[in-house]
Amino acid sequence: MDLHTSGWKTVLSGWVDMISPFWPQIAATISISLAVVVTVHVTQHKRDSRAAAAWTGLVWLVPLLGAILYLLLGVNRIRRRARQLTGGIIDAADGWRVAAEAQPEPKHLQVLSRLVGSLTHLPLTAGNAITPMDAPGALQAMIARIDAATESVYLATYIFGNDAAGKPLSDALARAVTRGVRVRVLIDGVGSLYSLPPVIYRLRRQGVRVERFLHSLAPWRMPYMNLRNHRKFMVVDRQWGFTGGMNIRAGYIQSPPRITDLHVAVEGPVVGQLLRSFAADWYFTCGELLETSYCGAARVGDVQARGISAGPDADFDKRRLTLLASIGSAEHRIRIVTPYFVPDLTLLATLQLAMLKGVQVQVVVPARNNLRLVHWASMHALRWLVDEGAELHLSAAPFDHSKVMSVDQHWVMVGSGNWDARSLRLNFEFDLECYCEALAGQLDRWIDRRIEQGRHMTSADFQQMAPWRRVRNALAHMMEPYL
Structure with a gap:
């Protein structure tokens, strides 16, 4: 055995000695070949030319590492897996439509309704009640509804903390299981790691059925790390629901709160x-119907x-097209x-066109953001928008994680989606579009309070900004395709 091993070592050493003078040429050939292969794949599969250009530049400027990053983060394998499991309708419902669909009252919003229906x-369902809530109120309402559940509780969230917010909710879910209620909890695979130890172990000890969306700690088994389930909703007894931007974290309920958010019943x-x-999403994750x-x-x-359920599988661009259509439909305001405002050039141009036809555009973002790189990129995009006539308001602390859009005091959209590339291209998101003058008025008054308590930032403020900050x-905005 020793002689055999020694022989192999000799042969291997000989090969190394023979090719060692050619390592630079070999490395260059491998790097160029990978770059060419990735470039061909990018041109065939990336619809966004800016994303294609960014990935192409990366794989050529950062040999080998750029190709590895593209393999891990740039290749969308969700569409293929979704079709294997569901026939390609992972996010869409079964496509049913009613014969006499509800029509919004304002005539100019009826085209928007038809467009979103086609997407x-x-x-568009009539007869709904939507009740806006702050995060502490929403958490208490969710716990109360779980405690009253008799048949089922289905909860999906990005972050479920094992903390002062998550523990009471997990205890309520455990009580429901004890009563014989069917409980299913879906937590994003990356979001579940925000709290250590993860709450999934607590839930499983309590008998709660919980799954993690696209989760694996092994990189070679986790080719979806850049594609996250950012949705946040709960359905109880198949008749009551909650959705919005709220994660389940202690920062929302501590005193004083570290984060504020808007959720709706x-x-x-x-x-x-x-x-x-x-x-x-549940069937996609574990195969249970x-x-x-x-x-x-x-x-x-x-x-x-x-509901607008969008993701990077079969529903690419659904949210983005909805935003473009709603901006184009606006006649007044x-x-x-949003906490993260880094829209692409098409969205910015559409907002500019709205302002040119006399529409008032107001954007409210946090004065202090939890993601500095995104905040810096936002400030660069907002500078140009403010120069074109938009109003920018910086909401006061604590950090506001709410996601709301209002059009013409009648149409509103609330949910989990942000105005950045991650929400528009990479994340699975869920938003509600609502047509109701009373609800829009309620949320407009909520926005008014944000504006009154915040700070108005003008073009002069941007001009006075230190050159190094600009x-x-x-530079941060150049990372827009990745944010």
Whole structure:
């Protein structure tokens, strides 16, 4: 055995000695070959020319490492796996439409409703009740609804902390399991690691069925690390729902709070669309089929609503096209509240066109952000928008994680989606579009308070900004395709 091993070592050493003078040429050949292969793949599969250019530049300027990063982060394998499991309709519902679909009251918003209906293949449902809540109120309402559950509780979230917010909710879920309620919890594979130890171990000890979306600690088994399930909703007894931007974290409920957010309680037929979106994600994750029929009343309020379930699988660009359509439909005022505002050039140009036709555009972002790079990039994009006539307001502390858009005091969109490349291209998101003057008025008053308590930033403020800060912001904005 020793002689055999020694022989192999001699042969191997000989090969190394023979090719060692040619290592530079070999390395160059491998690097160039990988760059060419990646470039061909990028040109064939990337619809966004800026993303294609960014990835191409990376693989040529950073040999080998750029190709590895593209393999891990740039290749979208979700579409293929989704079709294997669901026939390609992972995010869409079953495509049903009603014969007499609800129509929004303002005539100019009816085109928007038809367009979003074509994008989602879902009807605009009438008779819903949508109740906005702050994060502490929403958490308490969710716990109360879980404690009253008799049939099922389905919860999906990006972050579920093992902390002062997550523990009471996990205890309520455990009590529901004890009563015989069917409980299913879906946590994003990356979001589940925000709290250590992860709450999944606590939930499993309590008998709660919990799964992690696209999770693996082994890089070679985790080719989806850049594609996250950012959705946040809960459906109880197939008739009550909650959705919005709130994660389950202690920062929302501590005193004083470190984060604020907006969540909504949902009643009415649109809950069926939340339910089907959860069922698709659950089936995608673990293969279990859930009952998706809505069990609530046909009419509990006056809000016309529709779910917009979008992701990087079969629903690419659904949210982005919805935003473009809503901006184009505006005749009077557009209001945007988001923690992360790094839109692409098309969205910026569409907002500019809206302002040119006389539409007032107001953008509210946090004065202090939890992601500095994104905040710097936002400031660069907002500088140009403010120069074109938009109003920029910086909301006061604590950090506001809310995501709300309002158009013409009648249409609103609330949910999990932000105005950045990650939400628009990489994440699985869920938003509600709602047509209701009363609800829009309520949320407009909520935005008014954000504006009153914040600071108005003008073109003069940007001009007075230190030159090095403007350069920093511009450099950060160059990373827009990756943010």
